Amino acid sequence: MDTIGNVLQGMAMAFKRALVVDDSKSARMALKALLEEQELHVYLAETGEDAIEFLRTQAVDVIFMDHSMPGMTGLEAVSVIKGNPRTAMIPVMMYTAKEGEVYVGQARALGAVGVLPKQVQPGALFDMLLKLGLVRDRRAELRAAESGEAAEATEHAPDEVDRQYEQQALGMSVQALVSRILEDQHTVLRSDILSSHRNFARQVAAEIFQKQRAEAELAKLTPPPAKTYGRGAVFFLALALLVPTLILLATVWQLRGERDAALNDNARLVEAAQRQLAAAQTETSDLVSGMEAELAHAQSRYLTSLAAIQWAVNRDGGVPFDELPLNENRQETLESLLVYARALGFQGTVRVESHLGEFCLVPDDRGGYRLPEADMPLAQCVMIGHPQDNSDSAVDRQAIGFANFLATSPLVNGSGVDVEVVAHDRSGSVRRYPFPANLQTAGEWNRIAEKNNRVEYSLLPVSP
Numbered sequence: 001m002d003t004i005g006n007v008l009q010g011m012a013m014a015f016k017r018a019l020v021v022d023d024s025k026s027a028r029m030a031l032k033a034l035l036e037e038q039e040l041h042v043y044l045a046e047t048g049e050d051a052i053e054f055l056r057t058q059a060v061d062v063i064f065m066d067h068s069m070p071g072m073t074g075l076e077a078v079s080v081i082k083g084n085p086r087t088a089m090i091p092v093m094m095y096t097a098k099e100g101e102v103y104v105g106q107a108r109a110l111g112a113v114g115v116l117p118k119q120v121q122p123g124a125l126f127d128m129l130l131k132l133g134l135v136r137d138r139r140a141e142l143r144a145a146e147s148g149e150a151a152e153a154t155e156h157a158p159d160e161v162d163r164q165y166e167q168q169a170l171g172m173s174v175q176a177l178v179s180r181i182l183e184d185q186h187t188v189l190r191s192d193i194l195s196s197h198r199n200f201a202r203q204v205a206a207e208i209f210q211k212q213r214a215e216a217e218l219a220k221l222t223p224p225p226a227k228t229y230g231r232g233a234v235f236f237l238a239l240a241l242l243v244p245t246l247i248l249l250a251t252v253w254q255l256r257g258e259r260d261a262a263l264n265d266n267a268r269l270v271e272a273a274q275r276q277l278a279a280a281q282t283e284t285s286d287l288v289s290g291m292e293a294e295l296a297h298a299q300s301r302y303l304t305s306l307a308a309i310q311w312a313v314n315r316d317g318g319v320p321f322d323e324l325p326l327n328e329n330r331q332e333t334l335e336s337l338l339v340y341a342r343a344l345g346f347q348g349t350v351r352v353e354s355h356l357g358e359f360c361l362v363p364d365d366r367g368g369y370r371l372p373e374a375d376m377p378l379a380q381c382v383m384i385g386h387p388q389d390n391s392d393s394a395v396d397r398q399a400i401g402f403a404n405f406l407a408t409s410p411l412v413n414g415s416g417v418d419v420e421v422v423a424h425d426r427s428g429s430v431r432r433y434p435f436p437a438n439l440q441t442a443g444e445w446n447r448i449a450e451k452n453n454r455v456e457y458s459l460l461p462v463s464p
Helices: 002-014 025-037 048-055 074-083 101-110 122-131 138-146 148-156 159-221 231-314 328-343 400-408 442-452
Strands: 017-021 041-045 062-065 092-095 114-116 348-354 359-363 383-385 417-423 455-461
Touching (some): 025 122, 159 231, 328 400, 359 442
Parallel strands (some): 062 092
């Protein structure tokens, strides 16, 4: 909220130039004196043509336009100003003695932000300048400073959701770590068995080579045999050949037993590793299931919180017949909604929808329509509907301050939250409150119509 206050304060410091357009010199000077008391630099023009010519080369922050002037009227001058892209965004306030809802509607339809009487009171002028952001309200700044501590507390709201995401990431890391350890153990065990087999084969080959080498050396040292051999010689010769063979067979048998024992140990280790892997997989699966349940519960709480906020802002959304739907009040509601949604970590679209009510109306003396007396019989209604039944333009239903908020607020721009403004015509407006069949008076009918003539806010989060 401090950021919003700084932006609004910066805008207020920039709005310092005003143009007063009036053919009456005394009226011009009186308004000039009031504006200079509010520290505004004031320029003067006698006619609408002079004002248009002045704006070709000069820029101002607000225009006060008289209604009745020689040549171009005030409303005609407003139409020209709003039709020029260079001057269309300058707030125009009609400054006139003319009154009536029809005139106010015509002025706003052409782009004026409102109407001030000729004998305007300084307090009313200050309030209007404050709404336009041209002056600073010291008391509001003091209240904003006192409420700063409350806004700071909302910044820690997403900690719980972040903690649950960290737990989920931790569970996934544990599962990967256990699987990796078991795979490493299996690889090491297999490597040890292959190494044992290779060592065994090398040992047998070395012993056979040593035996053969010893026999070869013995053959070199043995004298040549006589041409004839006795039984003793044949016996010793057979014994000499038999002993190495027996030794070799005994060695092979021993090594075969060691190999079988190693294979049995290997089988037991593999079986134990498989049991450990199955237990770890079961534990990991349970952990992942628990985390998924916690995540689903957190998502449910998040959606429930969004639904509660949406219900709260839509609880009293009715708009009176003669009031702009998207004015300062709805701007404050939207700003509060964005602050709370941002505290919950909301990402998505905030949709603002303007629905039209079906009012009981009668003609006024200016060619428009107005609300009749509350006790007038319902059968005397000349029109059931709304003057904007055929309009779906959001520009016709929003004040300058609301449009400036959407264009400049950091809560909307670059925040990951989009604001969509929808203006429904009569065919697209949804009737939330039906009209009972036993209604008798226009007042009863219009109380229900005002509830249907409403602004609704919807929170549409992005899909995970």
